[in-house]
Amino acid sequence: MTGIITKTEALIQVLRDRLARRALGPGDRLPSIRRFAETMNVSPSTVVEAYDRLAAEGVIRARRGAGFYVADANMPPMKVAQMGASRDRDIDPFWVSRQALSAAPGSLQPGCGWLPEAWMPQNALRKGLRALAKADGTVLTNYAGVQVPDTLLRVLQTRFAEESLPVAPDQIMLTGCASQALDLICRLFLNPGDTVLVDDPGYFNFHALLRAHRVQIAGVPHGPAGPDLDAFAAALQQGPRLYITNSALHNPTGATISPQVAYRVLSLAAKQDLIIVEDDTFADLEPEPSPRLAVLDGLNRVLRIGGFSKTLSASLRCGHVAGRSDWIEALIDLQVATSFGGPSPVAAELLAGVLTGGSYRKHLADLHRRLSLARKRVTAHLAPLGIAPILQPRGGFYLWCRFPDGIDTAEIARHCLGDGIILAPGNVFSPTESASRFMRFNVAQMDSPRIYAALQAAMA
Amino acid sequence: MTGIITKTEALIQVLRDRLARRALGPGDRLPSIRRFAETMNVSPSTVVEAYDRLAAEGVIRARRGAGFYVADANMPPMKVAQMGASRDRDIDPFWVSRQALSAAPGSLQPGCGWLPEAWMPQNALRKGLRALAKADGTVLTNYAGVQVPDTLLRVLQTRFAEESLPVAPDQIMLTGCASQALDLICRLFLNPGDTVLVDDPGYFNFHALLRAHRVQIAGVPHGPAGPDLDAFAAALQQGPRLYITNSALHNPTGATISPQVAYRVLSLAAKQDLIIVEDDTFADLEPEPSPRLAVLDGLNRVLRIGGFSKTLSASLRCGHVAGRSDWIEALIDLQVATSFGGPSPVAAELLAGVLTGGSYRKHLADLHRRLSLARKRVTAHLAPLGIAPILQPRGGFYLWCRFPDGIDTAEIARHCLGDGIILAPGNVFSPTESASRFMRFNVAQMDSPRIYAALQAAMA
Structure with missing residues (x-):
């Protein structure tokens, strides 16, 4: 039995598929009518009809003058079949x-x-492992404490100081990796349905992570000198809670923010009380230093994520976040609740060993x-x-x-x-x-x- | 200026404090009027007045015949000051x-x-670290893949097989620890406001974790033979999504579930389509085997969490979850989104080395x-x-x-x-x-x- 499927029905099916596999999540904005009509090669009226029918079902809803959004209510939790089904078919985040x-x-x-x-510095890692075999029993067997271990703390503080960024011990914590750091930050600051600004293009796993938090993702076009300032200013009107970015060696473009754009981004963010997450995972791949939002801002509204996965080892799983001490304290509480403390002390010790070993x-x-x-x-x-x-x-x-x-x-x-x-x-x-x-x-x-x-x- | 504070005002302040530091979260049930009156040594009418005034403000709401609950709406995200303020004062989870x-x-x-x-087996760990210094470069430097590494997989499968529980490779994944495993499970199955059953008494960090998920916690009295079956059956009427428990060497009581209670818990759970999370972190401290829900159930509706933090090293941060393959697949997707993959391959290799080294x-x-x-x-x-x-x-x-x-x-x-x-x-x-x-x-x-x-x- 092959029925005739109208263009509207076909379009509805496309949207249902995107919803089912969470390519569109609760609170996400649907493509504009004009853009979606162009993309799908149909008339705008077909898109309007498809949207209206889904809105009648309560699957999406219209916001006056602001387009269509996926409804928050009645969304099932992110489910197996929905997440898994697209594995072999779709090019998604x-x-x-x-x-x-x-x-x-x-x-x-x-x-x-x-x-x-x-x-990667395999010899330094092997040397570090041999040294670790003689480490204190506490390091080898105990849970991580909530403070950064002394040696690693000194290494990180020295690196920050070289950028003229003073960081007190209570302004820094260890995390398993950059994604986990961002995940904790999202837990602290976001509610489902909130808006988060990301760079467009930007790192795909941030999008997957934000989807897991059921927030709305708004892209800010990213160019050779950083985010497009007009688009950034316009996006601020949506009242976003966070802006997530790479200032240097931006993923995927490789761009580096200019001092002027950095200053303007911070000024605009200050007016709207926007929190900025600066993911600095690629820092050590930069041959010469460039502007950082966290440095200009002095860790006031910028949280800075860093790590050594790209230049030392991705296997150790030990990154860090620096920010306001009251935020770091709350992030540590969340880390205790969700992973009973920080990353592996064995990893932290090995990392500190390689970083201070002289060959890095x-x-x-x-x-x-x-x-x-x-x-x-x-x-x-x-x-x-x-x-x-x-x-x-x-x-x-x-x-x-x-x-x-x-x-x-x-x-x-x-x-x-x-x-x-x-x-x-x-x-x-x-x-x-x-x-x-x-x-x-x-x-x-x-x-x-x-x-x-x-x-x-x-x-x- | 010291004004006279009425008993009602004092009670309201106590409740506001609990809300502020999230001892009571959105959707949580407030203590019954009678019990709260007893606890605070005031008359029930004082409690009624306090609850009514908070309800009038929209901070809490009454459910007909079912007591008072913290309102879901307008709760700010879990905030710094709220989480941190109680650090030195309160005995909370x-x-x-x-x-x-x-x-x-x-x-x-x-x-x-x-x-x-x-x-702890320090010598075995030191020996393992020296062996690791000669490991393949991939192990030392690369991100974790989504599959459990072969050696560790075989160890885990063998242990499960000794309990007559066959576990296929796609039914198991590694996590940083038991809490992180539970956290991923909560992300997969729970929506804010859902009800989750826990043992009362039970492991405090589960409560902290569930609070971060903004779900309602319902305690099931736990005795020497496991959960109280009448209370468990009654609690099922609330439509909980998950039940989290330790079957053997229950934390904190040390109790072990009896075969009869295990069978009844599974039968009751099946009727309500309840998912059970069996945290088996203490498994290796048991001198002789005892019943496991996961084994009886054959990993159908039970997800089993395990690890070696209590007997080998808490510093390695490498636990595991076994369950239905479609659930494991979805949990791995969530793990990729929130921590870009599994725990440290260095840790997994070291763990496998110690477990197969003959001295464990x-x-x-x-x-x-x-x-x-x-x-x-x-x-x-x-x-x-x-x-x-x-x-x-x-x-x-x-x-x-x-x-x-x-x-x-x-x-x-x-x-x-x-x-x-x-x-x-x-x-x-x-x-x-x-x-x-x-x-x-x-x-x-x-x-x-x-x-x-x-x-x-x-x-x-």
Whole structure:
């Protein structure tokens, strides 16, 4: 029995699918009528009809003059079937994480967010482990205390002091990683339905995390000098609680905020009492220092997240957050409630050992040199395919590249996955799905000629 | 300017304080009028007046025939000042965690939930660290994949198989600890305002965690053979989503569920489609096996949490959850979103190394013997003070003890804290605050005569 499905019905089905797999969550804004009509190649009146019918069902609701939103009420909790069903089909914010974290041996991963193991300071880690075998029994067997262990605290304070940012011991805490830090911050400050500003494009896992908090994500276009100030000012009118950003070596574009934009962002945020989360995970990949919101602000309304997953080891699971002492105190309480304390003392001790061992700065210098060459080499290899980075970053391993007209990078990614190559197509970074012509490449994972051949084949 | 405060105003202030520091959260039921009147030593009409005035303000609301509840709407997010203000004053579910995790060197900790470092297998850990120094670079530097690493998977599967519980690889995942496992489960299944059943008394940090999820906590009286079945059946009428329990070596009582109670709990849960979370953190402290809900149920509606923090190392931060494969898949997605993958591969490898190293079973046998002696010794030392365990547990390090008439153990705990002794008073374990005459003692932390002297002085 094959019935005739009208365009409206087809559109409703598309929306139901997005809701079912939480590509649209409670409180999320639906695409504007005009944009959705263009995207789906239907008339605006078809979109209006589809929206009206879903609104009549209570699935979405209209806000006067402000578009349509997914209804908060009656949403079931994020369910198994809904989250799992899309695993093999959809290019959503989970796509890259899933593929990269469960990659088969031998896969190539130009889409992943880490360096190859051979680029990491393995000898320093092995030396650190041998030293750890002689550590105090407390470190080896006890729960983490709520204070940062002394050695690691001194290392972190010294690093902050080099940026002229004084940080007291009660202004800093350890977390398992940047995502966990952000998760605690969301728990502290957000209610379901709140609005959070993110960069567009921006790190996809932030979107997945915010969805788990059932908040509304608003994208601020991100350019070579940081967020677009007009768009940022306009977005503030929505009354967001948080703005999450990378100031330096922005993921995925590699951009670095300019001093003028940094100053203006802070001024605008102050007027609206907006809290800013500055994720500085990529800090050590920067060859020279650049402006930081947290430094200008003096940890007043900026919470700064950091860690060593990208340059030392992602296996240790030990990051940190610095911020106002009363906020840090509340975040520690939440961490005790949800994970009974901070990350592994074994990991913290090993991290401190490597950071104070004397070889880390040289390792970074080598890394900067090596990555600079890799960025140039990959740019040269991509050029004949008509693929070009929108800017040459000051450091790091990402290149955010534009593809030729008419190419949808999600299709390219799907095609290349068949060849065992995991890519990071643009739209997984874009809450407005406006980056289908872009792709993020990790230059440290692109030595194999197979990658360029597969890209060429997929584009053909 | 000192005005005269009426009893009603004083009562309102008490309630406002509890709301401010989240001792009462959105959706929580307020104490019954009769009980609150007794507790506060005022007339029931005073309580009625206080409740009515708060209800008029919209702070709480009445449900016909079902008492008063904290209003859901307009609650600010859990805030700094509210969570932090009570730090030094109140004996709330956070009290023991805070005190124990930030204990000054030299403090005595009969209230803590772990063994002294000297009781832990330090040599095996040191040997494991030296072996780890030669491990594959992937283990040392990469993010955790979404699958459980092979060696650890085999160890866990073998342990489950010894209990006749077959567990497929897609039915198990690693987490940072038991609390983090429970946290992910709550994210998957709960909406704010849902009801969750816990044991009364039960592990205090579960209450803190559930509060962070803004759900309503309903206590089920827990006795020597497990939960009270009549109370459990009655509580099911509230339509709870989850029941969280320890079947063996229950924290804090040390009780073990009987086969009959286990069967009945599962049968009742099946009728109401209730999901059960069985926290089995204390499993390895049991000298002989006892019934498990997860085993009877075959991981159908029971999720089983486990780990090695109590017997091997709490510093590694590596626990696990076993359950239905579709649930595990969804939990892994949530873990990727909120912590970008599982716990440290370094920790998982070290754990697997110690567990397969050959000395762990002997270590457990030694521990069982040592704890059995300690339980007897501490029982004998407490007897002259009129303090007696309500039951002699089959294993583990907890004794749940009743104090003589008229003693409030919160007062004892507050007093002893001044002597540098951290205790775990009964009411931190009781969602109904009905355990003020009880205290949980950790027998492995009670060698010092100072503890008994301080208890005696505090009781005098």
